[in-house]
Amino acid sequence: VIEDSQIEMVRPESFREFVSSVAAGSHADVRLVLGASPSGARVASPVRIVRAATDGPTLFVMSGVHGDEAGGPLGLRLFMDELGDRLTAGTLIACFVANVPAFEHRARCSLWDATDLVRVWPGRPDGTVTEQIANGLATVVRENAEALVDLHCGTPALAENWVLYANSRSPIDTIDEAVETRSLDLAKAFGADQIIRGHPWLTTVSAFGSLGVPTILAEIGGGPDWYANHESYLTQMSQGLSGVLAHLGMANPPSIPRSAGDQFDIAQELIAGQVDGLWQPVVRPGDQVTVGQEVGAFVNPATGHRSLVIAQAEGTVMNPMCTWPHVEPRQWLAAVGVRA
Numbered sequence: 599v600i601e602d603s604q605i606e607m608v609r610p611e612s613f614r615e616f617v618s619s620v621a622a623g624s625h626a627d628v629r630l631v632l633g634a635s636p637s638g639a640r641v642a643s644p645v646r647i648v649r650a651a652t653d654g655p656t657l658f659v660m661s662g663v664h665g666d667e668a669g670g671p672l673g674l675r676l677f678m679d680e681l682g683d684r685l686t687a688g689t690l691i692a693c694f695v696a697n698v699p700a701f702e703h704r705a706r707c708s709l710w711d712a713t714d715l716v717r718v719w720p721g722r723p724d725g726t727v728t729e730q731i732a733n734g735l736a737t738v739v740r741e742n743a744e745a746l747v748d749l750h751c752g753t754p755a756l757a758e759n760w761v762l763y764a765n766s767r768s769p770i771d772t773i774d775e776a777v778e779t780r781s782l783d784l785a786k787a788f789g790a791d792q793i794i795r796g797h798p799w800l801t802t803v804s805a806f807g808s809l810g811v812p813t814i815l816a817e818i819g820g821g822p823d824w825y826a827n828h829e830s831y832l833t834q835m836s837q838g839l840s841g842v843l844a845h846l847g848m849a850n851p852p853s854i855p856r857s858a859g860d861q862f863d864i865a866q867e868l869i870a871g872q873v874d875g876l877w878q879p880v881v882r883p884g885d886q887v888t889v890g891q892e893v894g895a896f897v898n899p900a901t902g903h904r905s906l907v908i909a910q911a912e913g914t915v916m917n918p919m920c921t922w923p924h925v926e927p928r929q930w931l932a933a934v935g936v937r938a
């Protein structure tokens with residue numbers, strides 16, 4: 599057990615210098631100081647730096663951007679435990695809990711500012727605590743990393759299995775072709791049921807892709823079957839990261855390569871309006887739907903009335919899907935995708 603007081607605190611501006619001080623063939627655990635709480639306490643993320651004996655690219659992996667998604671930190675932990683001395687070239691930087699306040703609050707966003715970290719990249723040094731965290735991580739990634747993986751999973755309501763990558767179909771269209779190609783290669787190397795190209799949200803891939811860093815965001819597992827299937831979700835995350843390392847020439851290929859997954863653009867998002875009963879989907883991820891087809895319904899338990907949720911696009915039901923019947927207003931229910 600390492601006492602917290604023995605672990606060095608490093609600020610984003612001096613992180614690059616610290617990484618170069620880690621001897622080849624060794625590793626270091628640090629706390630990356632990213633901001634301050636409203637009372638002035640230090641907000642610092644636990645980070646491990648692993649340097650191979652030989653030079654090579656630097657891969658930055660972060661999890662815990664959303665504090666209520668336990669799968670990412672557990673998947674990254676499993677990967678690091680399984681890594682052993684398999685890193686043959688380059689530097690791996692693992693940030694286990696990127697958003698410490700949200701993690702401590704067991705919520706998607708820090709309760710101190712109710713701000714979503716994936717929507718405020720690259721943040722502001724003098725902003726709210728979440729904007730400070732965004733600014734610090736963006737500084738470290740931009741100055742150190744040749745590739746970025748952001749690990750997420752579904753909440754208790756949402757089952758997921760897909761990878762987003764930086765590309766010009768996402769809301770920021772300033773991503774250059776080389777970054778897009780390298781990001782798609784990372785997505786294929788990670789492997790998931792579905793690879794998503796066009797998606798209508800500002801998120802980690804658009805933000806860091808536009809900063810010139812090839813980036814993927816993986817959403818693996820979650821939902822009510824977590825306890826039945828968490829081992830396979832965590833294994834998938836660990837294997838995915840092994841695939842990325844091998845693709846970057848930082849480790850030998852994993853013994854069990856994953857299939858890359860099919861590529862899609864999002865044609866329609868189905869999002870709950872005012873809650874009206876209990877959500878019951880009638881389709882499953884991977885099913886084909888046509889325009890006008892029922893995707894699911896809100897069932898009023900008192901009257902039995904079913905308020906139908908209808909597909910407005912033809913395509914494949916995507917995999918995140920809301921799989922728990924209690925739905926909050928504006929909750930994502932499902933999406934229809936078309937093959938890219």
Ligand SMILES: [Zn+2]
Pocket residue numbers: 663664667750751
């Ligand atoms: Zn997330």
